[in-house]
Amino acid sequence: MRLLVTRRQTATVEAAIAAEFDAEFRHDPTPFSVADARAAMAGYDLILPTLGDAFRAEAFEGTLRCKLLANFGVGYNHIDVAAARAAGIAVTNTPGAVTDATADIAMTLILMSARRAAEGERLVRSGQWTGWQPTQMLGLHVSGKRVGIIGMGRIGKAIAKRCHFGFGMEVVFCNRSPVAEPGCPATQVSFAEALKADIVVIAVPATAQTHHLIDAGALAQMQPHAHLINIARGDILQETDLIACLQAGGIAGAGLDVYEFEPRVPKALIGLDNVTLLPHLGTAAEEVRTAMGMMALDNLRAFRDGNPPPNLL
Secondary structure, eight states, rough: OEEEESSSOOOOOHHHHHHHHHHEEEOOOOOHHHHHHHHHHHSSSEEOOOOTOBGGGGGGGGOOOOEEEOOOOSOOOTBOOHHHHHHOEEEEEOOOOTTTHHHHHHHHHHHHHHHTTHHHHHHHHHHHOOOTTTTTOOOOOTTTOEEEEEOOSHHHHHHIIIIIHOOOOEEEOOOOEEEEEOSSEEEEEOOOHHTTEEEEEEOOOOOTTTTTTTHHHHHHTOOOOOOEEEEEOOGOOHHHHHHHHHHSSSEEEESSOTTTTTTTTHHHTTTOOOOOOOOOTTTTTTHHHHHHHHHHHHHHHHTTTSSOOOTBB
């Protein structure tokens, strides 16, 4: 079975895949276009795609050879799963491997935004810092505050544990279904109530239902001293509404690891001091990316051997 890997993987993953499959490794860093995706599915039995590769509905038109898209990553909003199924193509992902690393980045952004760390680093690098002052760059003290987590899946629970056990925070969360075991003392509340927290963290998957979930109306329900953190997917947040809110001082700050049209980031967002911007670092640790690749390989191997892939969507 011919396998195409659409983006460079760690050396460990590429060696493991090459040992088991007739694989072609594409090292071009740019994502697949719809035309690229369609051509790949016409020419390969198996594809290991990842974030940004445009496996949209129109990509599944025509005669396709592909039987499995073994997605690298837990998020799969770049793949039209219904269209894939209609075309007889199975789709898998890599949950679990990304949980702790993504939760760690959420904590990084919480602290950076609340304590104005990115702004402070820019001040030092500019050479304009004049020395310590009692009222210089006062931020939000994180310990003991209330965090509102939007989405209480694996990553939401991992963030909740870090907030509660690490910083003594009160945890509230909203979720589309009841969560019996949040993993730490936490209270399930309405979406509106979660938005009233001191720090709001977006941790829901990107779906049609969560597209622009955080818009001007949601931002207006947040407190002026609050901070918004997004480590999920960029299009859950209406970027233009966030820019307007930050410009007007509607909330104190935001920390973003994902963007609505990444890698494009609006100049208006870049120009704001009260937002921390990271280049989608959620799982950017070699051991984590290797674990994700090996999980994708597990899915590929199972499918090849006629067994149900462990992470079938």
